[in-house]
Amino acid sequence: MPFPSLGDALTVAQRAMDLAVHHALSHRPTHITTKGDRDVVTNIDVAVENLIRDRLSDWDPAVGFVGEENGASGDENTYWVLDPIDSTINFSHGSPLCAIALGLVHEDQPVPGITAVPFLGHRYWALTGEGAYRDGDPISVSTTARLRNALIGMCDYGSGPDASTRDRLCGDLDQRLTGQAQGVRRLGTTALELVWVADGTLDASILFGNRAWDTASGAIIAREAGALVLDADGSPHSTRSRCTLATTPALAEALVPMMEVARNTTYWPQPAGTQ
Template sequence: MNDYADLLPLAHEAVDLARGLMRTLQPGALTFKDDRDMASELDYTIERQVREHLAAKAPDIGFLGEEYGSSGNTSTLTWALDPVDGTVNFIHGSPLCAISLGLVHRTRSVLGVIDLPFLGTRYHAAEGHGAYANNDRIGASRVSDLRDAVIAIGDYAVGADASRKNADRLAITEELTGQVQRIRMHGSAAIDLAWLAQGRVDAFIMLNNKPWDTAAGVVIAREAGAQVVDLDGTAHSTRATATVGGNELLLPDILTLVERSLARAAA
């Protein structure tokens, strides 16, 4: 098996570059991609510079970014970057935003670095080597009862077909409100997955899956002892339709709750 940890120094180097830009530059002009979905000028700047940096240092590895799409050979190993995860938070001055750089082997996340530039924390993991926050080993929570659990949920949908998509999300939210300790919506999948890994939230539910959002966080959560799966309980991959995570004690109840909620929304 490949030791993907050999690529961690390069991943940190690329995220250092992105962090420096995010800490020193303003968001700049906004580009609206869809109804209420936007990218800042800085999103494009970070992605462009990180893409160029990694292509120069590791030309055999492909690249997938949220803003410019794919380049290079993406058949085996691919970097997956969200240059600013939580753009709306970022442009509103909220510190809940992140840089997320993952490495995917075919469809499986194998390495990840997530940096929270305004909270002073960096998370990283490589398959088989554990998960870390600022170089301290971290682990997922052991909460087993929904009533004791803090659950992070992904953003409600905007854009095309948002009303239909949000019927599902609202059904899940309604089901959660009567059963869990608290619900949190942070506006950044990278933060949700990193905090799942660190035990700051006990589970995470997001009814979509885009590799730039999830590649880094999935391997960090997995290496911290959490399970991250698709709606049917199969292991998460880039082909998954959703992203659901928790420890092995809590996850079965979360999946049952989601299934029940979606059935009710469809009725």
Template sequence: MSGYVELLPVAFEAVGRGAEAMRGRSPGSLTVKGDRDLVSELDFTIERELRAFLRHATPAIGFLGEEEGSTGSAELQWVLDPIDGTANFVRGIPLCAVSLGLVHRDDAVLGVIELPFLGSRYAAARGDGASLNGQSIKASTVEDLSEAIVAIGDYAVGPDASAKNRLRLALTARLAEKAQRVRMTGSAALDLAWLAEGRIDAALTLSNHAWDMAAGVAIAREAGASVVDRDGTSHDALSAMTIAAAPALSDTLLTLLAKADSQQASPGEIASGSY
């Protein structure tokens, strides 16, 4: 058992406060962050409230929030996405989460994810295993992609979205030919939590923002999933992508990703089916 597990009660309290706010308050006003990207007033409110709570409870630990950045130590840092899946949340779609991770020297070592509208709290600390509502969970042991349900992260928006989406579309096309099913939930935290539980067999996110990934990576790893970068090296905060899967599927998915990367189809080719 690691010393990180001693911080779980603090993380539970913080995430519980965020989840309660999501269940009890409206999104409030919406602000456009960029092309097809928005943030709700409640995102800011939760982040500010949890930043203050964690600063008081653990003053030696820094904090990084998606909306308002970093304060305190960067070596050991709480990392928060106050509402992961804001677009879902503001539309009343229950696939959204409060996601709080702890990162030590770029390595995710603790995570708590709560899905406020699904009654699920996932948690893990390095060396202590992963749990759902207090019960131990394990990742899938599926070995063949044809039997796997694979979640893929949202398509890109904002600057260079068209170029970024060529790889996403090419990978989706290859997965559609090989996997049992492909899913896009709109919440990276939920994808990684469901991977840890064994509901899905892989969660592929072709980006790596710490607030999206830290908690889920910690939980998925403790549940026995493989979590690597696009080149197969161990995943950390500096990785380019997050390729998380049942261990037996990891090499197959990395091969598919490499093939998709080398043969990216243009949007016109995807639309015409000529790729």
């Protein structure tokens, strides 16, 4: 399919995000359904996904779409990817720490990304090669250079079928970071952590896992703000990566070796052609 104009894609994505943010702010969750181990979905997740999917499909139906709640359709090489509410558990408990994350992926890399944080009143976005922005103002990562001065976001412990492996990895890394970093925070929302790395609120974010709806928009925003966004072995991050490490560059030397805890697990990058 012809590749869409990135500027046009960002414009239509912003308009779709306007609708999503308005809906999230003006409606309360009235139906909360369990969809897995400690994983829930609300009527707001579903409504936001449908709003955005319909608006983007009207613009260019040839572009594929992957949503957390309703799955994938259309082109598998160029597609929108959406988490309608990242951290539905936070949202359902009334916490403002949740986000709407929308990216356009082409050949395994996000090219524009938009992350709205409705209950904190911010919106972040980026285009490849054009920098990252919060509410229209340019942003950049922190200048923190030493782990002892760093505030680091970490993913939740495990749930679902691989819970025991992720619990072990999180426990090992948590123990090491708690003894060496200034602080470790578990926010429950990867999409928010990644944009907080982009604007310097956090110095790094570590996720054992890589679901594109959680990471695509934040990955390009963080990268365009000057972060290194990497897989567990330090290779460049893509939608095929097994882990997600976003860090201010000066901390990579300290953090990448710590990701070795994931070696010989499903969270370690696999040879090409075996994924």
